[in-house]
Amino acid sequence: xxNVEQHPxxxxxxxxxxxxxxxxxxxxxxxxxxxxxxxxxxxxQLIIDIRSNVGEKKDQRIxxxxxxxxxxxxxxxxxxxxEDSAVYFCAxxxxxxxxxxxxxxxxxxxxVKP
Amino acid sequence: xxxxxxxPRHKITKRGQNVTFRCDPISEHNRLYWYRQTLGxxxxxxxxxxxxxxxxxxxxxxDRFSAERPKGSFSTLEIQRTxxxxxxxxLCASSSGQPGMDTQYFGPGTRLxxx
Numbered sequence: 001x002x003n004v005e006q007h008p009x010x011x012x013x014x015x016x017x018x019x020x021x022x023x024x025x026x027x028x029x030x031x032x033x034x035x036x037x038x039x040x041x042x043x044x045q046l047i048i049d050i051r052s053n054v055g056e057k058k059d060q061r062i063x064x065x066x067x068x069x070x071x072x073x074x075x076x077x078x079x080x081x082x083e084d085s086a087v088y089f090c091a092x093x094x095x096x097x098x099x100x101x102x103x104x105x106x107x108x109x110x111x112v113k114p
Numbered sequence: 115x116x117x118x119x120x121x122p123r124h125k126i127t128k129r130g131q132n133v134t135f136r137c138d139p140i141s142e143h144n145r146l147y148w149y150r151q152t153l154g155x156x157x158x159x160x161x162x163x164x165x166x167x168x169x170x171x172x173x174x175x176x177d178r179f180s181a182e183r184p185k186g187s188f189s190t191l192e193i194q195r196t197x198x199x200x201x202x203x204x205l206c207a208s209s210s211g212q213p214g215m216d217t218q219y220f221g222p223g224t225r226l227x228x229x
Contacts, residue, residue: 006156032215043118043205043220044157051215089156093215099170100209101147102218104156 002027004092006105013080014113021108023090024072032093033066033073034102039086047088048075080112116140118221120206126227127196134192135224139208146189147218148181150174151203160204163189196228 003026013019025033031052036044050057050064050073057064061080066073077084087109091102119138127133139146144165149157160179162170165186175181178196183189193200203225207218 004156034217036220043222045220046217049217091156099162099164100145100212100216100218101159101162101170102157103159107154107156 004105012111019077021075025092029095030092120221137206143208143210147207149205
């Protein structure tokens with residue numbers, strides 16, 4: 001069935017280091033891949049997204065890469081800061097349903113140590 | 115605040131009671147989604163509205179769950195005869211544009227605790 005796998009489940013880095021989170025998806029027709037950041041007790045907030053017609057997208061310290069052949073995409077955060085600490089979720093749209101519903105990964109808890 | 119809003123933010127109820135949650139999407143958004151999030155997991159899709167039409171329901175949505183969007187604006191999610199397994203965060207999201215290609219904006223959620 002429709003599935004998104006996300007790794008790692010937890011990630012601890014030193015401030016200033018880079019962090020990479022990886023996701024794989026099952027629906028080969030998926031063409032929209034957002035990443036959400038969720039701080040404790042708060043709503044998921046979109047930080048970056050990528051559509052299938054591009055392989056990479058960058059926004060300041062955040063970048064996302066997409067490999068449609070391998071059906072995986074990754075989030076890269078450079079020069080991490082303590083305020084980057086949060087849970088990050090990847091997601092993929094499910095084209096077969098025509099509704100745009102998202103299937104989410106299990107989440108990665110990122111801890112940035114000062 | 116012109117974002118998605120949800121009420122109440124927290125709801126504690128006893129098993130067997132009925133509860134109703136409300137979602138007010140961003141005003142120009144014609145698409146509205148409900149998701150459920152349990153601790154340590156990503157949001158799971160429950161149901162989808164395009165304007166006032168409910169076009170998809172997940173198999174997670176048992177007969178005890180019903181959702182409406184009567185005028186294509188706000189939406190309500192009702193759970194009848196609540197069970198302890200219903201305890202979760204219920205998130206609403208809205209969007210506009212092309213399905214499957216546009217941003218879904220989430221509300222702050224309603225945290226339900228069933229005792």
